[in-house]
Amino acid sequence: MDATNHNSKPPSSVPRDRSSEARTVTVDGVRQVYRVAGQGPVCLVHPGGPGVHPDYLRLPSLEKYLTMVYLHPVGSGDSGLLSDGDYSMSRYGRFAEAVLDDVGATTAYFLGHSHGGFVALQFGMNRPERLDGVILYDTAPLNGGELRETATKEMAAFVERWPNRPEAAEAGRVWDAVNVSQTFKVADNESYQRYMNAILPAYFADYRKTTQQVGQVGLRVTLDPNRLPVRWDARDRLGTINVPALVIVGTYDFICPPRFAYEMHAEMPNARLCELRESGHFGHLEESEQFTAAVVEFVHTVEKDGRA
Template structure:
């Protein structure tokens, strides 16, 4: 694990593996951190460099000094690439990480050679969801990060996972509790105000893998399929009995899909 300072913020990242191919950078979901990609670090780094940052206020990264937008997080990713002297990457994002990946595509497409979009969606929040995020942010600011696991768990993990893998639920809970209340509040605000990425889909010109969960309550198979259909030449994979955290709920299926995708680049 190492530290990179971008835009006045200390941004921590995990880095494993090496190889001649473009590195793989994985952006984490809300309200987790880069630790969620532990099942991917060893599996995907046999012949490729893998870099996993923590967004500001998550994991080991200190909070952002002000209310960010998704462009701020994308700028942190670009700063990290510059700091590590990485010219081009295969960029992957889960959930919120996908929102940031869309902004990266808009801001510096020349630095992206491939794209992995998992359990995310291109449309902005509805008014109802905007209201929910605002209320959640107020509660986290008032009561602390400890309320988030119970508020989010049913939406993060599929019924199958919750019923059959209590250990994973506890792991997700522990990862959430590592993050700062300020970081969660800032991210909720950024997601609430994120732009519409529907038009961005048609502008994606690099190979793209779309991964979704059969039981994802946030980014349904229908949403993921429609999104994939708007990205030229993309491949769409739906994992069975999986909710919103596909890389954790079915690491074997997720890693297999990613390995096959990377092998074809």
């Protein structure tokens, strides 16, 4: 790994007013950008996607307790693209570890949301000695056709739950056009953005309620045309992840539904589960107090008891 350190100051000494500054570490000639905010134990934060920018996953309520290291995963945000298109979970993990080295932390918590949770699980298998714990937030232990088929059924249930909402019908129509009939192709940044905007209401237990409370929710995206398909399944290796784990899932999460959270909780030897009963895929917005409390309690328990 070719890693160039641009700032090796320990994270505990990073003042809050510098949280808007981007930091960069170069890995194999590729730019990896991240931002730091907060105080306390270090926590890597890997957003979902792939290709979704990290803006939506800012967690100021946790910055009171943790030094949050917000990753811009390669292929998204301000980070570079991978010329070979190899966006495997292990490859993402290499970049995350380079950031961990760059902030000067030996170990950290790893909060992975959705696709970021895939990376967190893989990191837990590859580099458990670098982890204090993993926070698997609205994610699943697999990626590929089976997950997409499950999400298609959950999308249909979402549309049925809101029969009088045009945005629900539109979300279902666009999902099917891309993932079932394949009559609409996501081929560039513009079409990817249109697709995500159309299906976004399905990511919430009650989209209208959430937007009334927190304002309009949006996602920015990047589509790398060189990105190779990734089929990934860690279900037969969950039992090898022995670091403390917190599994968080929203009852109405359509893209990574609760059954996968319960499967991870059952198979991982040192895991606890938190189900957010009034959330979909974005519990940090839908039930922010409960989400924060679950993470803080988990971290406090691990810090008190020491690493298992």
